[in-house]
Amino acid sequence: MTQVRRSDVARAAGVSPAVVSYVLNGGPRPVSTDARRRVEAAVAELGYRPNKVAQALRGTRTHSIAMLMPDHLNPHFAELAQAMEDEAQRRGYVLIIGTAANDVEREQSYLRSFLDRQVDGVVLISASAKPDVHELERARIPLVLLDRAAGGSSHSSVVTDNRAAAALGVRHLQEHGRTRLRFLSGPADLEPVRDRDRGWSDTTGDTGHARIWRSDFSREAGYRAVRHALSGTGPDFDGLFTASDAQGIGALKALREAGVRVPDEVAVVSLDGTEAGQYTLPTLTAVVQDVSNLAAEAVKILVSHSSDPATGPVHHILQPSLRRLDSCGCGSSLA
Structure with a gap:
């Protein structure tokens, strides 16, 4: 089967290959509504799939982000991972998930693996009080500290109060x-x-x-x-x-x-x-x-940093709420 190329999509849509690139990558130049619709229709009709590896080698975004958490058996982290995947998918990103099993060496191994895959950003719930992220910093990979981070950090963070x-x-x-x-x-x-x-x-x-x-x-x-x-x-x-x-x-x-x-x-x-x-x-x-909001803010920050690396660190502190069920004596809210 012949591989569909970007030039084939451009020809079918009646636009230049550059316009196809702008539509698929969300910029850097605006595209008219009509041209965007024609490109999207051509992509769907031809079954075009961008070569993310080739894009990474050319220095463009891979539309993939990574999440590293300490323990997948903890229900809170499991729900955060699901919320992150939902939010990444909604924004057109693939989420890669790793579990450090509360092991610092394993955490470092995962971070190096994320670098090798040239992800556009990393969300880290670290197994360490002071995570070693110097390799991410050196590679200028955007980083958001999630759940376990303090405001005032040199890296962006999203936490509950x-x-x-x-x-x-x-x-x-x-x-x-x-x-x-x-x-x-x-x-x-x-x-x-x-x-x-x-x-x-x-x-x-x-x-x-x-x-x-x-x-x-x-x-x-x-x-x-x-x-x-x-x-x-x-x-x-x-x-x-x-x-x-x-x-x-x-x-x-x-x-x-x-x-x-x-x-x-x-x-x-x-x-x-x-x-x-x-x-x-x-x-x-x-x-x-609020895991949905934690995930949404983390992905939003990563996308922003990926588009504009000069953006400074952002810190969001979200407020909690109370769910009254049986163990305190309030009574269950479930039907």
Whole structure:
């Protein structure tokens, strides 16, 4: 089968090959509505597919972006990846996804692989508190730090207001009359975790973090942490806030196995608001991160940086909301 070339599309549409390029690449020059329609019709009729590898070798955009996350089993990261893919597809980009498995060396290997594929930009949820991105910087590949980043960074970032999110969850427990609270937080070296700790301290006055436990962001870690805390005579707390849905799901299992009634004896609120929390028993009240908006802002920034590399870093901090379900005592909103 003969390969369809750009010149074939131009001939069928009655335009120059340059105009075909402008339509397919979104610029750099404007194209009339009529010419655009004729080019799009010719592309569809001839089944033309641009050679992205050849474009990359010529130094033009590949219309591909990469996302690297620490753990695909965490429901929050899984939903972020899906939202990123949806947003990239909507904008005409292919998304390449890698999982570092919380391993810094594996993260570096993925970043080098993304460079080899000449992606137009990278969205990074790093496994490290201080990710090594010097190779991306040297290659001038646009980078957006997502979910785990602090404003003021030399790289663009999109995050939820973690301090406000923690405060919102703790206040809700207090509104239910819970006074003996515990916080199952995450690894203390991560900036978002430190912000969540600050939100806890703001609301409880526990500035010394005496009532904070720590674990990784996983269901197993949340289960083990709460199981260990219940190994004595029973819970010495009547409210539990967890720094992630994954930990919250594990905590619910530990409480149930120990015979602790949720929310009657212990009310539970988590932070993330993933779909998985709507199918636990009881359903999980959560402070919700807007993954669709996080993804949309991250892709928007990457596309902007790719089109204009001189654009300076952009920092977006999104506000959380509260989803009231069964684990706090509010009752389920599901039909």
